[in-house]
Amino acid sequence: MNNQIWMRLSAALTLAFVLGGCATSGNPKDPIEGFNRAMFAFNDGLDKAVIKPVAQGYEAALPQTARNGVANFFGNIADAFIGVNNVLQGKMPEAINDFGRVMVNTTIGVLGFMDIATDLGVEKHDEDFGQTFGRWGVGSGAYVVLPVFGPRTVRDTVGLVADIHVDPVGNVGDVPARNTLLATRLISDRTALLPADKVIEEAALDKYSYIRDGYLQRRRSLIYDGAPPRIDDEE
Secondary structure, eight states, rough: HHHHHHHHHHHHHHHHHHHHHHSSSSSSTTHHHHHHHHHHHHHHHHIIIIIIIHHHHHHHHHHHHHHHHHHHHHHHHHEEEHHHHHTTTTTHHHHHHHHHHHHHHHHHHHTSSSSSSHHHOOOOOOOHHHHHHHTTTTOOOEEETTTTTTTEEEEHHHHHHHHHHHTTTTTOOOOOOOOHHHHHHHHHHHHHHHHHHHHHHHHHHHHHHHHHHHHHHHHHHHHTTTTTOOOOOOO
């Protein structure tokens, strides 16, 4: 499963740069904008036709408490690998915090369905391998929109491959169980984003540019833990 996903990501990224090499946009942060806009339109169509309606049905069918429990369960799994990335970034106090969250929520929180750690004031972080690469000086590279996975940079695409490779949900041996868990996580994550849809539609004259710029700004902020240097300072 992981090998198949890696091959698809590699093929998509290769295709993006082949097409981008033939027709660049002149925008240094988005040199293959034509390809990216086409892929964005594909993803947006898929979302509107399938993913968003399923998320809306999920929201209507389950009470908030149940949806929170599902989100907490997957969030608890994520906390373990957030801790790993904090270790790799040399941020040991944060890593100890993350592993403490996992211990508390897995035990007292019943396998993570209850987020007891947050109730106790233990901070939740947001780290992944793309951020780890950025922490150690790897440049972001070009912006690229991947099929299904959506907006990324070259650095974040490589990080995504690593994230997928170690993802315990994607490595469940039983195929039906694995697919059910992956689909449930996808729908849970998409449901959490439903309130943002109206904001984006109302705020964005160009939805593609709005999401691209927001993604790049957010990723830069995450890499610098909310305090990025000025662009001219970096240069």
